[in-house]
Structure formats: structure tokens, C-alpha cells
Amino acid sequence: MKPQSDVFEIVKRTSRLLQTGVVKGEPAWFKAVLAHPPSTADAVQRVDIVKLSKKHPHLSVKKMMKPMEIVYPEDRIRRLFYRQHPWELTRPRIVVEQDALDFQRCDWSKLEQEYKGLDGESVVQRTLWLVRKKRLPHDEAYDIARKEFYSLRVKETIERQTAEEEARMFGAVFSKSYNERGIENEAAALEEWKTRAQSVTKRMRSRFGMAGDEEEEASGEAEMDN
Incomplete structure (x- = not known):
């Protein structure tokens, strides 16, 4: 059975189960599959192979069907930062679903943001801003962002220690770490x-x-x- 037939068979079975009440509530994919049914995989592969074989006659079918690697400019900066600062990955983070558009909502002319915590992603976006706006080389922009990151981390540490000392002075008792x-x-x-x-x-x-x-x-x- 072809992939397209498999999908339609699953949709029919799911529809029958919904009608009989065996399944309560439509699955999240049900309406999407009905609105956009998949095409046959054979036709897509055949067209791709024909086009690629004409464009790259020296490539094998295995290499022609290999998915294209998706690379973003910030990937290299992100890998470099966390390779140099592995302990940053151990810091607590808020795990919520995001739309990956923080770089548009924040003003990266400065590293410290009002509504975003300081982390490795801040260094990445600050570096990209310096590259795009100031026309600096990637290495130089990364060094600037990294030094700003160190300064803000020291500032955070001093503020936290000062707040703890003030709290102890007024009688606060902290539990064990x-x-x-x-x-x-x-x-x-x-x-x-x-x-x-x-x-x-x-x-x-x-x-x-x-x-x-x-x-x-x-x-x-x-x-x-x-």
C-alpha cells in the first residue's frame, strides 16, 4: 500500500471511530490532514531525482536524496559560546514555548535587557547586532559581547551577595543550599x-x-x- 493510501485509510478509520464514539474528540492532526492531504512519495522522489541527475550527473542517488543541511548564522556563535562556557547550561531556565522572535522584540544595541534574563543567547544576539549594524568581524563582535557578558555576570553576583548580607543583617535565615x-x-x-x-x-x-x-x-x- 502506498503512503497516500495509508494516510487516507487512517483518516477513514479515525472518522468511523469518532462517529461511533470510541474516540472522544478529534485528534490534533485530523482537520489538517483533511485540508492538506499528502501527495505520493514516489512522484516527489522521481521528480527530484530527474532534476538533480541532470544538474549533478556525478552524484549517486543516495547523495541526491540526502536532506539539505540547514545552517543559521548564529549556530557557530552559539556552539562556540557554550563550548567555552559549559556551566552556563546548568543555570535554571524558564521552559516555556516561545516563537523564537526575541531578537526582534529586544534592543540589542546593549546586552542587558529589561524583560529577558542574561544567558548565552544574549551573547549570540548581541554579536549578530554588532556584525550587522557596526559591520564588525564575527570574532571581534563576539569578543565585545563576551566581555560585556562577564561584566554583567560580575554585577549580578555582587548584587546578589549584597542583598543576602543585608537580609542576614536584618535577621533573615536562609536554608541550606x-x-x-x-x-x-x-x-x-x-x-x-x-x-x-x-x-x-x-x-x-x-x-x-x-x-x-x-x-x-x-x-x-x-x-x-x-
Whole structure:
């Protein structure tokens, strides 16, 4: 069965299930497929191969059917930034659906924005603005944006530390950080493992008749303590 026939068969089955009430509510794709049914894949491939074979007779069919790579100007800047600053990926971010048009709503003549947090994407858009508006080379524009990013990060750190010190001065009590809690949990797990290991070792010694050696070691340690 061809792909187009498969799609129409699925639409018919879904329509019957909707009519009988087996499926409650139309799937998100139902009306879209009805409005824009797919064409047969064979015809599309045949046209593409004919056109490409005339234009590039030295290419094989496998290479001709390979999808074209989509590359954006900011991809190289983004990869470079996060390769140099991997810890920026660990910072908390608001995961919401966006339309990728922040670069149009923000004024990238400056790095700091009123309604957008400072992150790696800020460096990317600031670099592109310097390239397009100031006609600077990519490397020079990236260095400028990166240094501005460092300055703003230092400013944020100082403001956060100052606010914390002021809050402590007025009696605020902060809970332990995630790092401190993690260290405590790790120490507790190691202590529990140590206790279990000692218990298992003691049972193994008693099983193989080595309890006397353990008692001698304990008495020796007691004498040394005295």
C-alpha cells in the first residue's frame, strides 16, 4: 500500500471511530490532514531525482536524496559560546514555548535587557547586532559581547551577595543550599555504607573462625588507647 493510501485509510478509520464514539474528540492532526492531504512519495522522489541527475550527473542517488543541511548564522556563535562556557547550561531556565522572535522584540544595541534574563543567547544576539549594524568581524563582535557578558555576570553576583548580607543583617535565615544538602546526603550514604561493610566483614570473619583475631585486634586497640 502506498503512503497516500495509508494516510487516507487512517483518516477513514479515525472518522468511523469518532462517529461511533470510541474516540472522544478529534485528534490534533485530523482537520489538517483533511485540508492538506499528502501527495505520493514516489512522484516527489522521481521528480527530484530527474532534476538533480541532470544538474549533478556525478552524484549517486543516495547523495541526491540526502536532506539539505540547514545552517543559521548564529549556530557557530552559539556552539562556540557554550563550548567555552559549559556551566552556563546548568543555570535554571524558564521552559516555556516561545516563537523564537526575541531578537526582534529586544534592543540589542546593549546586552542587558529589561524583560529577558542574561544567558548565552544574549551573547549570540548581541554579536549578530554588532556584525550587522557596526559591520564588525564575527570574532571581534563576539569578543565585545563576551566581555560585556562577564561584566554583567560580575554585577549580578555582587548584587546578589549584597542583598543576602543585608537580609542576614536584618535577621533573615536562609536554608541550606542544594550543594550543602547534597554533601550531607553523600556523607550520610557513605556512613551507612561503612556500617554495612563492617557488619558484613564481621559476619564473614565469624563464619571462617576468625572471631578470635578480631577480639585480639580490639583488645590491642584498647590497650593503645589506654
